[in-house]
Amino acid sequence: MPELPEVERGRVIATTVARGRTIVGVHCPADPILLDGITPSTLRAALRGRRVKEVHRRGKHLWLELDRAPHPLFHFGMTGSFQAYPDGSPRPRYCRVELTFDHGWRLAMPDPRRFGRVRLRRDPMDEPPLSELGFDPLLEMPSPAAFRALLQKRRAPIKAVLLDQSFAAGIGNWIADEALYQAGIDPRRPAEGLSRQEAGRLRRTVRNVVETATAVLSDHDRFPRTWLFHARWGKKQGARSPRGEAIEHIVVGGRTTAWVPSRQR
DNA sequence: CTCAGTGTTCAGTG
């Protein structure tokens, strides 16, 4: 699930259930998704009794700003998410962490595949991993000139650069493919070789894809029907884009890439 | 039964 729009949905869910509330319970079995030597008891000690002032997101990372450090920082990996539900509802399957608040509602992080991560940070923005992130396309998209300048420093394929979280924070496999498709750019092109016009188009399509997906809280059924997204994993052989174009599958930057050669140059 | 997957990290290589 989790690229920027899915994580933003998690932020909205967490804000709704947790902002201004006090954490009264922490359920978390010992699990490798707890990093930096966190144990169930240290996590409980850090969180119980704390008030949640605000919920923040940057790229694919999400954290609760508490009334006292350290603050819990979450990454959803491939299959993590947030769910909120009232006291008494069953705990979701694959729940790794569950917080209970003073109004009786709970916030859980299920993560079947366990690629998610939970950390504690004193100054989240000033410490890794957040301090290593590039710009967040929703919060701070650079100017066209600055965007192109960043691209010109990179020789790697443009798709690999889009996936690099130290370049842009929050872009994942499907957003990179969608933005390149809409911009009409071959994913294998060296980033430094994009013209000013191409860089400008790509900047706009990245922003458009992220903003559009976020505006519908990442409800896939509400993504525009013209998006490659709906066709990319359909059938590998003979797949067609919504516009009837042939879709090819190749590997770029170590990831399966769906693209439309007749449209992307 | 086999394989790929909306992600990250690390070791090894050039």
Next chain:
DNA sequence: TCACTGAACACTGA
């Protein structure tokens, strides 16, 4: 330093 490859992580569903 940069960049690429492959493996590892762990589990589901086609």
